[in-house]
Amino acid sequence: MSLPHAILTALLEKPSSGLELTRRFDKSIGFFWSATHQQIYRELGKLEQSGLIEAIPQPPSRGQRKEYKVLPAGRTALLDWVGQEQDPKGVREPLLLRLRAAAVVGAPGLQGELQRHLALHEQQLTEYLEIEQKDFPAERAAEENRLQHLVLRAGIGLETFWIQWLTEALTGLPDPARS
Amino acid sequence: MSLPHAILTALLEKPSSGLELTRRFDKSIGFFWSATHQQIYRELGKLEQSGLIEAIPQPPSRGQRKEYKVLPAGRTALLDWVGQEQDPKGVREPLLLRLRAAAVVGAPGLQGELQRHLALHEQQLTEYLEIEQKDFPAERAAEENRLQHLVLRAGIGLETFWIQWLTEALTGLPDPARS
DNA sequence: ATTTACATGTAAGGGGTTACATGATTTG
DNA sequence: CAAATCATGTAACCCCTTACATGTAAAT
Known part of the structure; x- marks a missing residue:
């Protein structure tokens, strides 16, 4: 369950569209948690449905830029996750x-x-x-x-x-x- | 595609049953490529179907120990895999x-x-x-x-x-x- | 008008994780 | 014979990967 929280973090740092997120992942968060644009779009959809993020109102058509920002519930969810105990996973090389x-x-x-x-x-x-x-x-x-x-x-x-x-x-x- | 090759390696070192493999994984190969018994059984099935390993003849019933050994084709497949170029995957921590x-x-x-x-x-x-x-x-x-x-x-x-x-x-x- | 870049998605398949199911063997 | 243990397996779910599909906007 790391990807959604990686996205929340990135969106808190700066509200973005899916493609922007993909590019930011490629050069910062992605260094230790990479993700493709397909993963990111799917996860954005889920996060929106869960009420953790919100799309800034736009005529919603395909191929049209859609920018998201984090809702208070999203910030809380992220804070919860940061506080959880999670054992380090072994090497997989x-x-x-x-x-x-x-x-x-x-x-x-x-x-x-x-x-x-x-x-x-x-x-x-x-x-x-x-x-x-x-x-x-x-x-x-x-x-x-x-x-x-x-x-x-x-x-x-x-x-x-x-x-x-x-x-x-x-x-x-x-x-x-x-x- | 690492798990099947991890299993081939383990079976070449010593023919084993599924549960034996699971235990050996827990204390050697598993240090850098862990696997549960479910994964191992599924993978053993696939490897057998592909003709890369073979079960030592036994009355095949459920709950009955089944020991596998690697066939020549399996050794070849492993050798091929070892020779392939594979980029290191980034950190995922x-x-x-x-x-x-x-x-x-x-x-x-x-x-x-x-x-x-x-x-x-x-x-x-x-x-x-x-x-x-x-x-x-x-x-x-x-x-x-x-x-x-x-x-x-x-x-x-x-x-x-x-x-x-x-x-x-x-x-x-x-x-x-x-x- | 056609091409190129931007932007959001869908579909299929593989692998891993967790929970559960079932048969055989040993032990009390 | 009842319980514990050994051993193999099924099912469902989630995530990641790859390839492809579709629509919009800008450039030539």
Whole structure:
């Protein structure tokens, strides 16, 4: 039940249409909870039906922009959700599965795949670091947006971990394959 | 499409029945790809229909143990899958979402939740470290099961990261709430 | 007028989660 | 034989993914 609350958060930060939300997800919340526009439209419909959000009155026709804002009930629902106990869900990373499978059936081409992942993680880390420089400059070690910064630091930490792990993995198996 | 391949890997390591697989998942593969017995039974059925695994002949009645082994076609399918390019999927961590939401609607009780998560991650790390000591002792810095060890090291690294991040987060907000 | 970009949706299928159902085997 | 345990399975629901469909507005 995370997506609806992600949407509520985004709408509280700024009322938006479905497409706007999709774009904002692509470059902020989506970093740790991605969603496609299909998911978002469906969820907006549900949230509206539940009385948690409201569409700003418009001639409702297809292909016509429809902007939503959060109702008081929506804010309450979000606050409830934030306060709930939720256990962290375990890792779910196919690459680790594939390594384990490779230990059994062999792994031609795995080295290349690891290098590809390494490059992708380095790219993501760079993106995060740029955002950090832009949004959280050292001067105002803000109390205001400390939480947002913390979230970004989680992303940075995770990418850093993967880069380190992949590097270690690659220095270990310098032979291209073993079928 | 990860679960079937996780099962193929497990069955190659050792032919098993559905319930055995469920238990083995709970304490090894399941650390980075969990599955319930319902999922496993359904998937075993599909794999058998596809001709990738085979049940060792038994009077097939309900409630009767049924052991599966991997067929050559299954091994091939797994090898194919290991060789495919698959992009890493982004993080999907509700706790980060909740922090972000807390930045908007406030966060009574969030500190307690962070401490709870910290304890859970410390517990998981301990479990991983025990497995490492038992299965990968320093003496034989094995080439044989290097890949398995690497996978475990990923788990260790991830838990370590979360512990560090949560600790940092908690030292920052020593006030119990702010609604 | 046609194309392009914007914007909102529908449909189908896969996978995961939870609750429940049923048969076999062991134990008291 | 009654209860507990082992073992396999069904059903319903929800979420995510992918591909496609439809309508509006602006540009050429």
